[in-house]
Amino acid sequence: MIVPTVVDVAVGLVLDGDRILVSQRKKEAHLGLKWEFPGGKPEAGETHEQALVREFREEVNLDVQVHSLFHECSFEYPERHVRLRFFLCRCRQPEQVRALEVLAVRWVPLHSLPALDFPAANGPVIEKLMDAHMAGF
Ligand SMILES: Nc1nc2c([nH]c(=O)n2[C@@H]2O[C@H](COP(=O)(O)OP(=O)(O)OP(=O)(O)O)[C@@H](O)[C@H]2O)c(=O)[nH]1
Ligand SMILES: [Mg+2]
Structure with a gap:
């Protein structure tokens, strides 16, 4: 089995x-060309928070501070099953962003998220973010 x-x-x-x-996945990656959150x-041996700090440096050249867990979910794509943990983060120098290991990276207004082409797994977290934003976080 x-x-x-x-x-x-x-x-x-x-x-x-x-x-x-938001950043855009490289064409050859899983779910290539979709927009995502970095x-x-x-x-091995890394916490989720440590992994995020490293990934943000590697992918978009940004130093972030990880705050709290905002949402978790599991999703089964035909080719892989993912468990996603979404953390709220802050950064001190937003202008530092560069597309290093991604096709593109952008700061976008929260209200414009529903117009971007995100992976299917991201639907619920985007809805929750919009609700939290309307309520003033
Ligand atoms: N980073 C990220 N991954 C997501 C999101 N939504 C979503 O379904 N995923 C999926 O989560 C999986 C892991 O992401 P990843 O490819 O970024 O992992 P990684 O940076 O370690 O990449 P690597 O495999 O090239 O080392 C991918 O299958 C991706 O499609 C999202 O918003 N952000
Ligand atoms: Mg990645």
Whole structure:
């Protein structure tokens, strides 16, 4: 019997006023060309928070401070099963962002998130973010 492995992923929701950071996945990556929140898989011995700090530096050249867990979910794509943990983060120098290991990176107004093409797993967290934003966080 083949037991599918679950890919554990730490994802960062970095807010700067009314804006949030989004990046675009490289064409050849899983879910290539979709927009996402930067993040990735923790390496052996790393906590989710440590993985996020490292991934933000590697992918978008940004130093972030990880605050709290905002949302978790599991999602089964046809080719892999992921467990996503979304953390609220802050950064001190938003202008530092550069697309290093991603195709593009952008600060976008929170209200524009529903117009971007995100992976299917991101629907509920985006809805929750919009609700929290309307309520003033
Ligand atoms: N980073 C990130 N990954 C997401 C999001 N939504 C979502 O379904 N995923 C999925 O989570 C999985 C892990 O993400 P990843 O490919 O960024 O992992 P990584 O940075 O460690 O990449 P690598 O495999 O090239 O080392 C991918 O299958 C990706 O499609 C999201 O908002 N952000
Ligand atoms: Mg990644």
